[in-house]
Amino acid sequence: MTTTTVSESQPVLSVRDLHVRLPHRAGIVHAVRGVSFDLQRGETVCIVGESGCGKSMSAMAILNLLPRGAKREAGAVSFLGEDVLNAGERRMSELRGDKIGMIFQEPLTALNPSLTVGEQLMEVFRRHRPARKGEARERALEMLGQVGIPNPSERMSQYPHQLSGGLRQRVVIAMALMCEPIMIIADEPTTALDVTIQAQILRLLIDLKDRFGLALLLITHDLAVASRVADRIVVMYAGEVVEEAETSAFFAAPRHPYARGLIGCLPSAQAHGSGAPLQIIPGTVPSLIGEMRGCAFRERCPEAEPVCRETIALRDLGGRRARCVHAGLAEALA
């Protein structure tokens, strides 16, 4: 195991110009198109967007867990300053489950149905640590307690199918924490759960993140969740980052028309009983096959102009970024 030294200002995760291409019947799908962002120590960054925007693909690319046939290219991906893009799968498999914890949407796929809860937790620990069985068992019991599972020693000998969805996701979280990670990547961790359970699990995740000082990269389609837990929001559309900002600044005044549309079409944005229709975003997402010219949102955008057909870079707006030609106006006038 390599030891890594961490300076205070160094981001935990730094991603530069990440691209993912997947083969498809109709051609090569360019699913992630030049994504860049940083995640600082103890910070929560939420990547938000609708299905197919590339948010999960970006996470999988960082973890080197892309589906077969998918190609990853990037300027750089570094974890605690270490180049993990060119480090190879062997190094990544050392980091996954150890310094990088992972939580996915469906806890049943993350758990091995033929192993007891205890066996799986201990296995993760002993894969990454030269630990005796007794020590691993102690750690597993401690973590089950940390994630709020009652009677941990009883649960240790149960199989995943004997647990409810909420309990399973707690086990997955315990597993992600076994080796004292520095960063957790959670992809829609509560989407498959009932609303009351979702609130409990999210609350747990945030409490644990604070308790252990973790950096959290949370992938979610749910803007309400993101607004409540994120320090920074990254909005993706058609494989690109279209906006990035500190959470309160983002929701106070989103700079990209897509981000504004997304917030506007939530049913909660509509006053109850007004009878007025919900705001919609007309049209559909463009095809991600082949290269794209100009703003990917322009066909659906109420503010589109001829200039939007030209390639639009992510503009720096002082502490926030947006990929829109109109985005600098508010700052310029202020």
Add this chain to the structure above:
Amino acid sequence: MSPKPSVLSVRNASKTYRLTAGMMAPTREVHAVKDVSLDLAEGEVLGLIGESGCGKSTLSRLLLGLEAPSSGEVFLDSRPISSLSRRQIARVLQPVFQDPYSSLNPRETVEQAVSRPLEVHGIGDRAAIRRKVAETIDAVGLPRRALSSYPNQLSGGQRQRVAIARALILQPRILICDEPTSALDVSVQAQILNLLNDLRKSANISLILISHNLQVVQFLADRVAVMYLGKIIEEGPAAKILRAPSEAYTRRLLASALDIAPGKGIPQLDNGVAAVA
């Protein structure tokens, strides 16, 4: 009772399933629906809220006449649903399901899928069917060129519009929508919710909207019933139930329904109703 006549009502319906774990294992009874009574008035939207396992899907099967209650009865226009044929029920009552990916036959074009109910019921000649299908496609906001498309050529939102068109083609008076937008992205969800809202106004259709999403229910429903462990634990005007519920479980559901609130965190729910799950 509602002042308007009930188009659909449920009287003391219960549904019990017997489960066996194996040959030698004792039979276990699961009370999926317990003594439920409900009324749906003409032109009304009734929201049925509950979490997985609360019995809302079983109740929707009883409402659709797909299963008979173990006790109690469902009435359609004051006639017991058990005395009506499948076809009679289908003329009045149509379902819209959650997943537009699995509810459409992948080998049927949109035109075939939407016209099928008319053919099955022997309504109209070819020209009349064509006209009716075109009208219905317009009503759900699909372009006419979609008629020759197959489901895999359509987006999730377009598929759900096809499913709604198919449900509307017989001009039913009631739609039972089971999580109609749960499989859809929010921008598409807004389009489908607007469509359902237009339909209830323009076609005077009554809706039962089954959903776990309180914001969706709040947008559409006039009245709300909350289901928990097979029972309706609370029922009343949407504004009242969603603002000042009297049951602890409903309060818990409301507290878990998160709105946009930067930096506010996730509320700590008391564990008074359910244990750690």
